[in-house]
Amino acid sequence: MGWKWNASKRVVAAEFRAARWLARNPEWMLAPSAVAAGACTLGPTVTGYVLGGAAGATGLWYRGHPDSFDTLAAPALRAWQRRWFGAYVGGRWRDLMDVHKLTTEHRRKKVTNYPRVVRVRSYSPSIDTVLVKLVKGQSPMHFARQAEELAHSIEAERVAIELVKPGYVALVVQRDEPFTEIIPAPDMPEHSEDVDLRAVLLGEDEYGGDWTEPVQGTHTLTAGGTGSGKNSLAFAKLRSMAPLIRDGIVRLWVCDPKYLEFQAIKPITENRYADDAGECLELIEAWVDDMERTQKRMQRAGLRSVQPSREYPLNLLIVDEIGSLVAYRPEYARQITGLLARGTSMGRATLHTADAYIQEPDKETLSIRDLFPNRICLRTTSPTHPDMVLGDGARERGAIADQIPAVPETAGIGYRTDERSRTPRRVRAAYTTDENIRELVEFVRNGQTGSIRSIA
Numbered sequence: 115m116g117w118k119w120n121a122s123k124r125v126v127a128a129e130f131r132a133a134r135w136l137a138r139n140p141e142w143m144l145a146p147s148a149v150a151a152g153a154c155t156l157g158p159t160v161t162g163y164v165l166g167g168a169a170g171a172t173g174l175w176y177r178g179h180p181d182s183f184d185t186l187a188a189p190a191l192r193a194w195q196r197r198w199f200g201a202y203v204g205g206r207w208r209d210l211m212d213v214h215k216l217t218t219e220h221r222r223k224k225v226t227n228y229p230r231v232v233r234v235r236s237y238s239p240s241i242d243t244v245l246v247k248l249v250k251g252q253s254p255m256h257f258a259r260q261a262e263e264l265a266h267s268i269e270a271e272r273v274a275i276e277l278v279k280p281g282y283v284a285l286v287v288q289r290d291e292p293f294t295e296i297i298p299a300p301d302m303p304e305h306s307e308d309v310d311l312r313a314v315l316l317g318e319d320e321y322g323g324d325w326t327e328p329v330q331g332t333h334t335l336t337a338g339g340t341g342s343g344k345n346s347l348a349f350a351k352l353r354s355m356a357p358l359i360r361d362g363i364v365r366l367w368v369c370d371p372k373y374l375e376f377q378a379i380k381p382i383t384e385n386r387y388a389d390d391a392g393e394c395l396e397l398i399e400a401w402v403d404d405m406e407r408t409q410k411r412m413q414r415a416g417l418r419s420v421q422p423s424r425e426y427p428l429n430l431l432i433v434d435e436i437g438s439l440v441a442y443r444p445e446y447a448r449q450i451t452g453l454l455a456r457g458t459s460m461g462r463a464t465l466h467t468a469d470a471y472i473q474e475p476d477k478e479t480l481s482i483r484d485l486f487p488n489r490i491c492l493r494t495t496s497p498t499h500p501d502m503v504l505g506d507g508a509r510e511r512g513a514i515a516d517q518i519p520a521v522p523e524t525a526g527i528g529y530r531t532d533e534r535s536r537t538p539r540r541v542r543a544a545y546t547t548d549e550n551i552r553e554l555v556e557f558v559r560n561g562q563t564g565s566i567r568s569i570a
Contacts, residue, residue: 172187175187189235189236189237192236192239193234193235193236193242196234196236196242197231197233197234201267201268202231202234202244203231207228207231208228210264210267210268211228211229212226213267214260214263214264214267215260216229216252216256216257216260217229217249218249218250218251218252227249227250227251228249229246229247229248229249229252230246230247230249231244231245231246232245232246232247232282233245237321237322238292238320238321238322239289239292240288240289240290240291240292240320241286241287241288241289241292241320241321242285242286242287242289243284243285243286243287244284244285244287245278245282245283245284246282246283246284246285247281247282248281248282248283254275254277254283257275257283257285258275258507258510258511259510261273261274261275261510261511261512262514264285265287265288268287270287270288270289271288271289271290271291272287272288272512272514272517273285273286273287273288273512274286274288274511274512274513274537274538275510275511275512275537276511276537284537286512286537288320288512288540292320292321292322292540293318293320293524293527293540293542296545297317297318297526297542297543297544297545298544298545299349299350299353299544299545299546299547299550300315300316300350300353300354300544301353302353302354302356302357302553302554302557303354303356303357304357305357306357306358306361306363308357309354309355309357309358311328311329311330311355311358311364311422311428312328312329312330312331313326313327313328314326314327314328314329314351314354314355315350315354315544316347316350316351316354316541316543316544317346317350317526317541317542317543317544318541318542318544319539319540319541320539320540320541325530325541325542325543327351327488327490327530328488329351329355329428329430329467329469330422330428330465330467331462331467332462332467332487332488333458333461333462333467333468333469333470333485333486333487333488334467334468334469334470334486334488334489334490335470335471335472335475335480335483335486335488335489335490335503336469336470336471336472336489336490336491336492337471337472337473337475337489337490337491337492337494337499337502337503338471338473338491338492338493338494338515338528339473339492339493339494339495339520340473341493341520341522341525342492342493342494342518342524342525342526342528343492343493343524343525343526343527343528343543343545344434344471344492345375345376345434345471346525346526346543346544346545346546347471347490347526347543348376348432348434348469348471349546349550349551349554350543350544350546351469352366352379352554353546353550353554356554356557356558358422358428359382359558360557360558361424362424362427363422363423363424363427363428364422364427364428364430365384365386365427365428365429365430366379366382366383366384366386366430366432367383367386367387367397367398367400367401367429367430367431367432368380368383368386368387368388368397368431368432368434369388369389369394369397369398369431369432369433369434369436369439370387370388370389370434371389371390371391371394371434371435371438371439372389372434372435372438373389375434376432376434377389378548378551378552378555379551379554379555381555381559382554382555382558382559386400386401391438391439391443391446392446394433394439394446394450395439395446395449395450395453398431398433398450398453398454398457399449399453401429401431401453401457401466402453402456402457402466404429404466405429405456405457405460405461405464405466408426408464408465408466409460409463409464412463412464418463419463420463420464420465422465426464426465427465428465428466428467429461429464429465429466429467430467430469431457431466431467431468431469432469432470433454433468433469433470433471434471435471435472435473436470436471436472436480437472437473437474437479437480440454440479440480440481441474441478441479441480451481451482454468454470454482454485455482455485458482458485458486459485468486470486475491475494475499475502475503476498476502477502483502489503489504489505489530489531490503490528490529490530490541491503491504491508491513491515491528491529491530492515492518492526492527492528493515493516493518493519493520493524493527493528494515494516495516496516497509497516499515499516500513500514500515500516500529500538504529504530504531504538505531505536507536508529508531508536508538511536511537511538512529512537512538513529513531513538515528515529525545526542526543526544526545527540527541527542528540528541528542528543529541
């Protein structure tokens with residue numbers, strides 16, 4: 115006869131629950147114990163001096179070296195304060211779970227089971243990451259369905275849900291808008307060797323870190339409504355790659371159907387620029403032809419892949435307002451769609467990459483949307499757009515791009531999805547002024563060229 119460990123209707127006694135809680139949160143026992151031991155060993159006066167000296171040293175550190183304090187000490191102090199004096203502690207957390215029906219009931223013991231807060235991290239003043247252990251009978255979808263309501267309850271801008279491992283989820287709580295200032299245009303590196311085409315700087319993420327995106331080895335689709343700042347991404351990308359453009363390692367092909375957005379960089383495209391729809395068709399066809407010639411060169415040389423160099427440059431095709439070419443101009447739509455499908459499906463090995471921008475990301479507008487593996491979603495006009503761009507469930511996990519205010523101050527703010535966790539991350543592109551664009555053109559046109567090594 116086997117044991118039935120779940121047969122009793124009695125619950126664990128309060129003193130054992132308290133002991134278990136102390137084992138999980140040893141700081142509440144160790145800190146008082148250390149103070150008591152110090153008072154017994156050194157005396158209360160000396161112990162007071164030690165504690166006062168530690169507090170004073172912390173204050174001096176805070177005032178005297180903000181960079182190291184904000185990097186090392188502030189996240190830990192902020193996380194401790196929010197863990198134990200905010201919405202994630204004791205009765206407040208249980209009330210929150212009760213209100214949103216994120217609990218389960220033990221049928222025999224008549225006990226309510228609550229998800230447990232395991233850890234709180236606060237790397238940014240605007241962002242908390244709360245690790246939660248689910249109770250039996252729950253899945254991450256229970257929290258995902260309540261994400262918007264949870265945000266209102268704890269007076270946060272948004273709550274995103276991330277699956278950490280089976281039985282655990284992380285609540286990414288955005289307390290306020292992390293982007294309150296314009297991010298200046300990226301500096302232009304001096305040398306080609308300083309640029310990594312697999313991590314090109316575009317701006318910042320919600321944690322205050324650099325936001326980088328790959329150019330080499332992928333194709334990128336950026337969606338956003340009018341005035342959302344789509345072209346901020348393109349110009350930030352070009353400034354970050356400036357020495358490669360100058361040295362002929364990156365070649366630009368630009369379709370500018372709005373006639374004005376990319377007119378300023380026409381001098382550095384070496385006549386690979388088009389604004390009329392018919393001319394855009396010819397340019398895209400030339401880009402595909404160049405890809406096929408490169409395929410044949412590589413075939414003759416016995417190469418399966420190459421690294422960017424003057425011999426094998428990366429050919430970046432920028433297509434602004436791609437919807438106006440493939441959906442709103444029926445006389446060109448079929449040909450342009452077919453050419454882009456060929457280029458995006460076969461151009462990776464030959465370093466032919468497409469960078470497209472669109473307002474309406476639905477399949478009716480862009481039928482080849484799935485051929486763009488790298489996606490970014492700025493402010494949109496419809497709640498369905500984040501899922502169209504970033505994948506099913508993206509909005510439910512926190513990519514509320516349709517709720518970004520439609521004001522100039524939010525230009526460049528949007529979401530991209532983490533490749534591993536599929537959790538949306540809030541990002542903001544740097545703002546490139548007209549003067550910054552002129553600097554880019556002058557840098558490329560007037561910069562010195564020489565023998566350029568292939569870059570890995």
